[in-house]
Amino acid sequence: MSNYYNTGDILRAYDIKPTKSLGQNFLNDLNVVRNIVDCGELSKDEAVIEVGPGLGVMTSMLSEEAGLVVAVEIDQHLMPVLEPLALSRGNIKIINKDILSLDINHDIIESIIKPAGFTKVKVVANLPYYITTPIAMKFLEENVSGLEKLVFMVQKEVADRMTAGPGGKEYGALSVAVGYFAEGKTEFKVPPSCFSPRPAVDSAVVSLNVRKEPPFELSDKDFFFKVVKAAFGQRRKTLANAISNANYLGASREDVYAILEKMGKDSLIRGETLKPEEFAVLANLLFENKNK
């Protein structure tokens, strides 16, 4: 089958056993790889960062579309597969490190991407599922210079949570956080049969277009995220209870009632009914209340 990448043969040839604890579910369907790469809308004047290149199947396709590929892979057992690929292509740089240990601006943008003459950056990755959220949030929170778009394959449930709007059960702190930094959408679903070994969950590809300007004004960004976390941390409680129980937000139940009244909201509402921009108003008023 021409659209099938024979992952098993490569693993046998290099005597590699997939490591479950590193989330090693390798893509074996080249149509899916092509569709993920297409979501990146790459061009030769852009650099792309790939997290977890694995056996290099997507890395190879990315190197045809982008000017430079920086691929960060934690597992040194995969270097015998990845290093020859990098040598043969000339525009692939492999970093054998844990992505979470890197300072992306310092270690990748300033040290590799800018010196190679690139200013526009995208991220395309089939993420290891045990650390999906920390990796996605790292790229969003570190204010990565030149970053325009992220395309991630993640568990379907995480894709749903990343792109959810107010009201539904998927809407939570992750939806608000991702929405603050980017405009996200789910591109397509991918069944377990497209991987070997097969993961236990369905997957989906999300694309996140990084916002050039924040969607709303915040008095204090960290405080905003604390408010959002507190609001969703106790989902069965009313918003007023959840916020006043979080002592570090410095608001009594009466303070929260007064703020909700000011916002024209019922005192019994739950956090999941607030839109991100309403969380911004709430957080700004709570911040004012704390510092008065």
Ligand code: SAM
């Ligand atoms: N891109 C390949 C593919 O699509 O077939 C492999 C994807 S696999 C789901 C995830 C990859 O991330 C594995 O190669 C794994 O070793 C790597 N990985 C896991 N944890 C990592 C980390 N902290 N930093 C960098 N890579 C990591």
